Amino acid sequence: MRENAIEKIKKMREYNEWYINKKPKVTQEYCEGDLVGVWNFEVMGDKLAPAYRGPHTVVCKLRNDQYAVADIERGQVSQPYQST
Numbered sequence: 001m002r003e004n005a006i007e008k009i010k011k012m013r014e015y016n017e018w019y020i021n022k023k024p025k026v027t028q029e030y031c032e033g034d035l036v037g038v039w040n041f042e043v044m045g046d047k048l049a050p051a052y053r054g055p056h057t058v059v060c061k062l063r064n065d066q067y068a069v070a071d072i073e074r075g076q077v078s079q080p081y082q083s084t
Contacts, residue, residue: 027065034058036069 030036037052056069 030058030061030067032058032060035072036067038069 034057035055036058037054038056040049040051040053043049055072057072059068059070061067
């Protein structure tokens with residue numbers, strides 16, 4: 001009985017790995033100085049609030065498709081913003 005459960009778990013793990021990896025996600029590459037928008041997590045659930053904050057400029061690229069961004073010069077800013 002225990003061996004049967006172990007086999008089912010192995011088969012399910014293999015299926016899940018296949019299902020997730022069958023369609024790899026393509027990421028967008030940005031260069032330093034590109035203008036980007038940042039997802040606005042502060043207003044989750046508010047339908048009328050903007051979904052993105054920005055524009056921001058890419059300061060540098062970090063590892064794992066992450067970027068350091070900062071406010072643009074002479075832009076309308078409600079509060080200073082710098083993030084990764």
